[in-house]
Amino acid sequence: MNSYFKFTAESDLGIGIQYIEFDEENWPIRQAEYYGDRWFNSSHKCHQDLGGIGLCDQQLTTAGMKIGEPIDAKEFELMWDLSNQKLTESLVAIENKAPVKN
Known part of the structure; x- marks a missing residue:
C-alpha cells in the first residue's frame, strides 16, 4: 500500500x-x-528553478530523508491535481505571454 507525506x-x-x-x-x-x-x-x-530533479531520489527510510507529516491519499491527489493545473496555466501564460493567475 502506498503512503503519503507532507514535508517542509x-x-x-x-x-x-x-x-x-x-x-x-x-x-x-x-x-x-x-x-x-x-x-x-x-x-x-x-526543474531548473529548483536546481535539480523533479522527484526525490531517496527512500523514506534513508537516514538523510526526514520523516514528514503523514497525509491521506485524498490530500495528496488534491495537491497533485492542483500542481498540474498550475503548471498548465504557467505554460499557457508563457505561450500567450500573459500573466499567470494566482
Whole structure:
C-alpha cells in the first residue's frame, strides 16, 4: 500500500511544501511542491528553478530523508491535481505571454 507525506522544503525559491507519494518499498513515485505561487511536480524530470530533479531520489527510510507529516491519499491527489493545473496555466501564460493567475 502506498503512503503519503507532507514535508517542509527549502530551495533557492525559499521555504515551501512538498507532497510525496511512496510505494510499498518506500521509494518516491510522485511529488508535488510549491514555493509561494510557484508549483512543480514530478511529471517534469528536471526543474531548473529548483536546481535539480523533479522527484526525490531517496527512500523514506534513508537516514538523510526526514520523516514528514503523514497525509491521506485524498490530500495528496488534491495537491497533485492542483500542481498540474498550475503548471498548465504557467505554460499557457508563457505561450500567450500573459500573466499567470494566482
